[in-house]
Amino acid sequence: MMARRNVLAGMVLLAIGLGYGVLTAGLPDRSLPGTPGPAFLPWLITAGWLALSTALLVRGLLGGGKNSTDVIEHRIPAQGWPALVGFAAYLLLLPTLGFIVASILFFASLTWLYGERNKLRIVLPAIIIPIVLFYLFTAGFQVLLPRGPWW
């Protein structure tokens, strides 16, 4: 299982490394002769990245990590996917709905995903905590958290 992941990761990282190398080649050369310019470290990174991702790919192809026992532990749990989608939706809605409304919705949905089924225990903290955090940060720490059309 881990060997297959290593092969997949090796291939993806190799492709990203090549892309990074192409971008590095396009960097302007603005240094004095004989001294390293802005592309110097990126070239070293490219070389290291390509060598290491090739090593990971080869290791995966040769079956390295086949016996790893910790694969299940690192799998994203079933509730993790809706949580991630919810998180992304929360971030996208945050500028439009404002901090309090978006956070109340996100908090409640996450509480539900964590296994809480009592409506009161979902609703109360979901309302109280975002409001407390909003006033703590805006009044206490002068952070300009986004305000929505309603709140």
Added chain:
Amino acid sequence: MVVTGDVLQGFLQAIQPSSLLATAVGCLLGIVVGMIPGMTISSGIIILLPLTFVLDPNVSIALLLGLYVGGMLGGSFSAILLNIPGTPSAAATALDGHPLVARGETGRALGVAMLASFAGGLFSFLCLFLISPSLADLALGFRAPDLFSLMFLGLTMICSFAAQSWIKGLLSAVIGLAIVSIGQDPVMGTARFTFGDTNLLSGIHFLTALIGLFAIPQLIGNLGKKTIDGVVRTPSIPFKSLLPTLPDLRRMRLPVTIGSIAGSFLGMLPGAGGPIAAFISYDYARKTAQNSNEFGKGAIEGIAAPESANNAVTGGALIPMMTLGIPGDPVTAVLIGALLIHGLAPGPLLFIEHGDFAYGIIFSFFWANIFNLVIALAGLRLLIKLAAAPRTILMPAIAILCVVGSYALRNSFFDVYVMFCFGLLGLVMKWLDMPVVPLLLALVLGQQLEENLRIALTGSQGDISVFFTSPFSALFLSLSVVSVIWSIQSTRGMQNKEAGT
């Protein structure tokens, strides 16, 4: 005279009411964070960090140091009470701590852990106080090639220790360096990999990356865990039972000495950290104990040795952080970030330019150990209740704090989106069993690494022999090679063992 003045100023800074209060609050939060299985000290500090922007640097660092020290003890509490180590360093404590709880000697187990942690912490404070100024003096003589090689050593050592696979450890560091290369280059200010986006000109802020990398995988991972609550179901613990008896104190002497020395020393090595120190001390204590057959069944020595070691690691890890600017573990890497946010660069110059502040950190560490013991002894029942707060409330609150923390950096949604992307990266890395610590270290050290590399090469007009002719640089590079070879060997050893089983 200057040093004496700085020591006094530092002491006065650390005993200011605001600093003392911050240290105490940090200890309280740290113990609670450490007691919650699934929360790490690094995450606790990262989540708290945005709240410290408005505080004075000395108050802010006192708070974070308190959290660091408290977290170590809190991790041991959950290891002893629940047999679930709150922090990796506390895993060795569970071996003998939990059997004592099973025998109905909860107070005795917790009392020994508290006292051993206190002793380990104080010993490492003395090391920090006595060694740091001399090491900083020595490091003042380092030139650009030495500094580059030192940072390179820090990176390779972290890769060696943090990863089960050296390839993945190094890849993680390389990914971190690639992320650091985004934005203006540190020497000439040329825009690199910005794609014309002005948000990227100042680079990726390491704090947004840290929040995403540490907190989001933890939030998602905890969704699948069912046995995280339950601390509250422990029996009541009378105060008197927490105080070790005279025979117990006698039995603790040798293991505490072993743990304190091993912890302080191993803490100084980048990447070695608490778990290694705790297990080595446990092993030595078992070998030197007359009752070695009691180990694993509730031996006092089996709690005292790892506990003193993992708290001694905290002071040890602060030594390279403060004197060389090299973090000893992930928490000190985050502390470097905290100092940078306040415009203070850790390293030898910290003792010259901000000597009072440097000694302030050292004395705050001393107070953190005192408060840790007092708070743990006096408020154990309250702490257990606080740590038992349902994760259905705690985790969503942390998720929102992550968003607020990233946004608060520059009042920008861009940072929030970057934080989320790093969260996804953290999940992918976890899936691949790739350690995030080398990436974190690369984010913290990357810019200085590039700066020193380029300054050294510019000074030598492109001649790379400059890295081998300087004795310090040659030493650091040799040690880097040794650490990588050692890592390759240990990976091979592990693979052979796996194949054997």
